Amino acid sequence: MNFIKSIYFQQRVFWAIFGIAGLFLFSFWIPQLYAVTWILLILLLFAILLDTMILFSKNGLSAQRILSEKFSNSDQNPVTIQIQNKYRFKVYLEIIDELPVQFQKRDFLKKTEVGSNSNTEFQYYVRPVERGEYFFGKLNLFVSNKLKLVKKRLIFDEDQMVKVYPSIIQMRKYDFLAIDKRLKQPGVKKIRRIGHTQDFEQIKEYVLGDDVRSINWKATAKQAGLMVNQYQDEKAQPVYSVIDTGRLMKMPFNSLSLLDYSINSSLAFSNVALQKKDKVGLLSFSNKIGSLIPASAKKTQLNLILNNLYNIKTKFRDSDFGLLYTVVKRQLTHRSLLMVYTNFEHMNALNRQLPYLKALSKKHIVVVIFFENTELEKAIHRKTDNLPELAHQIIAEDFNYEKRLMSKTLQQHGIQAVLTRPEELTVNTINKYLEIKARGIL
Numbered sequence: 001m002n003f004i005k006s007i008y009f010q011q012r013v014f015w016a017i018f019g020i021a022g023l024f025l026f027s028f029w030i031p032q033l034y035a036v037t038w039i040l041l042i043l044l045l046f047a048i049l050l051d052t053m054i055l056f057s058k059n060g061l062s063a064q065r066i067l068s069e070k071f072s073n074s075d076q077n078p079v080t081i082q083i084q085n086k087y088r089f090k091v092y093l094e095i096i097d098e099l100p101v102q103f104q105k106r107d108f109l110k111k112t113e114v115g116s117n118s119n120t121e122f123q124y125y126v127r128p129v130e131r132g133e134y135f136f137g138k139l140n141l142f143v144s145n146k147l148k149l150v151k152k153r154l155i156f157d158e159d160q161m162v163k164v165y166p167s168i169i170q171m172r173k174y175d176f177l178a179i180d181k182r183l184k185q186p187g188v189k190k191i192r193r194i195g196h197t198q199d200f201e202q203i204k205e206y207v208l209g210d211d212v213r214s215i216n217w218k219a220t221a222k223q224a225g226l227m228v229n230q231y232q233d234e235k236a237q238p239v240y241s242v243i244d245t246g247r248l249m250k251m252p253f254n255s256l257s258l259l260d261y262s263i264n265s266s267l268a269f270s271n272v273a274l275q276k277k278d279k280v281g282l283l284s285f286s287n288k289i290g291s292l293i294p295a296s297a298k299k300t301q302l303n304l305i306l307n308n309l310y311n312i313k314t315k316f317r318d319s320d321f322g323l324l325y326t327v328v329k330r331q332l333t334h335r336s337l338l339m340v341y342t343n344f345e346h347m348n349a350l351n352r353q354l355p356y357l358k359a360l361s362k363k364h365i366v367v368v369i370f371f372e373n374t375e376l377e378k379a380i381h382r383k384t385d386n387l388p389e390l391a392h393q394i395i396a397e398d399f400n401y402e403k404r405l406m407s408k409t410l411q412q413h414g415i416q417a418v419l420t421r422p423e424e425l426t427v428n429t430i431n432k433y434l435e436i437k438a439r440g441i442l
Contacts (some may be wrong), residue, residue, distance in 0.1 A: 008151040016044050048149050055152040060087035065139045065157040072169040074256050076125040085114040092144045098137025128164045129255045136160040166309045167264035174268045202230050237442050238295035238334050239273045241266035243284045244342035246319030253422045262341035263309045265426040270305050272430050285324050287317040321356040337365045337442050350406045358413050365442050367416040376400050
């Protein structure tokens, strides 16, 4: 039964059968065609039988789908197909890979040729936009030879599973840039150091550009030239990513929810903070507290944060900032930097939570990170020639103005604010952290 299921006829076989049937029909009027048509039919059956025997004489093909241990959410992840041809002739392949249901792609088809006794491989890329488990189905190979009458179906690597984690690729990307101190990508700005922190490092000779306020006059008196104190960033400071998992964070932009943008950003940001020798922690909340990982600088901390970010989900409830304030007051006893990923769509929503944010800022450095609505930007800049669309533009302008007003309101109350496009979230978050470190605010 498996033998029968693995046999498929090429399209040219059906065209040949259609042609032979037509000849049989015309032989009713032209009797001489009758014998010729039978010969053609026998030759066709013989060719099909020969083609089948050649393909099924041995199991001459093997294939393997190679997946990464973890997929990175919102990034292009490679999938490699390796094929080995053990036949003594060139084979023609049609490859159909059954992708996970999350991709909603049912037209995958790759055609290739493999020479006799040789190997080949190719890659394709998939971009997941949800965290979780992704199950790959069957890797189907349809093999044929030069006759191309019969295809043999082979199945490999059935039911492979890979977990999609927060963006590991993005984390490594900014890890390299932070170490190399070359944040020169579009949207990444250098932070001008306007002062220094209190951790003394060494005394060195003055060079042009050093802060004259750091001149050490006692050391200068003992030397032939000016000497200055050199400071380094304070280390081991507690830094927390506070992620709002409420219903507003489920809004999608470019197929990715604001929650997943925040999760990807917090992972990259935590990695950079660890490189700066700070302690990093994680707190997620909505109407209840989700994850709470105390800040630490251990080597295993990033892996612990990654696993917790993988499991964060929203319950589509309104977020309770009062609960957040209570938990932070009880659990976070040291002055910390709180990077709060949330979203407000209008001033009334911010005003309801502002008292709790102000209370948090009395003991901690609070940075509220919320999102521009890029769809509003599109509506504002769209050309219009009728009254209803003009009204929509005015409303969009009003919402856009409120976003900027929220940012100013937070800053007026001593709360740091980052208003950012979703796709620029990671860059702007890391910049804000570096700015706070440079200014010695924490």
